[in-house]
Amino acid sequence: MRTILIYVVLFFFVAQPILLTAQTKADSISLIFPKAVIVNKKNEVLLAYDANRKAYEVPSIGTLQGPVSIKQYLDKTAAEIGVTFQRFRLGGMFSYIFPDKYRTFVRPYFVVEVTGYVNGKGVADTTCKWFPREQAIRLIPYPASALIVRQVLTQPQKVWAASFEEYGYTNPVDTSKIRFKQLESFYPMN
Numbered sequence: 122m123r124t125i126l127i128y129v130v131l132f133f134f135v136a137q138p139i140l141l142t143a144q145t146k147a148d149s150i151s152l153i154f155p156k157a158v159i160v161n162k163k164n165e166v167l168l169a170y171d172a173n174r175k176a177y178e179v180p181s182i183g184t185l186q187g188p189v190s191i192k193q194y195l196d197k198t199a200a201e202i203g204v205t206f207q208r209f210r211l212g213g214m215f216s217y218i219f220p221d222k223y224r225t226f227v228r229p230y231f232v233v234e235v236t237g238y239v240n241g242k243g244v245a246d247t248t249c250k251w252f253p254r255e256q257a258i259r260l261i262p263y264p265a266s267a268l269i270v271r272q273v274l275t276q277p278q279k280v281w282a283a284s285f286e287e288y289g290y291t292n293p294v295d296t297s298k299i300r301f302k303q304l305e306s307f308y309p310m311n
Contacts, residue, residue, distance in 0.1 A: 152227070
């Protein structure tokens with residue numbers, strides 16, 4: 122009995138430091154941060170203006186939090202912007218890896234086809250504006266997002282994936298400070 126007790130005590134003292142330091146970047150929880158690429162029949166893309174960053178970007182209402190479905194998330198996004206839709210599709214699943222941090226953002230990009238406006242007239246959110254597709258892509262100052270929007274809109278027959286490292290955002294956006302690297306090329310998931 123005494124021998125077993127010694128082994129248990131030894132195990133505890135030897136294993137404790139390993140157990141306390143075992144978590145790595147690979148073990149961390151990834152946040153789901155969807156984006157809605159909202160398009161109309163005129164081949165235009167709706168972008169939202171971020172007043173802090175002084176830049177247009179793909180609309181999003183933040184990370185998925187609480188018990189919420191993808192449809193509920195997109196319904197809420199559309200309602201806040203003031204558009205209606207009947208169909209959406211998954212354009213792709215993309216990972217944003219941040220160096221020296223214990224997190225990865227998983228960003229599904231959904232392509233949402235607008236059917237009308239909640240108020241019957243136009244977009245309710247005054248920070249949002251329609252742009253021709255190529256102009257919208259040029260206006261997006263974040264390299265990964267611009268590449269993703271181009272990929273999911275010009276090759277809609279596939280669901281895409283890729284991995285990026287992108288950081289160095291400032292308020293307002295200074296594109297010379299954004300650090301960007303595409304870690305994995307685009308590849309089809311279907």
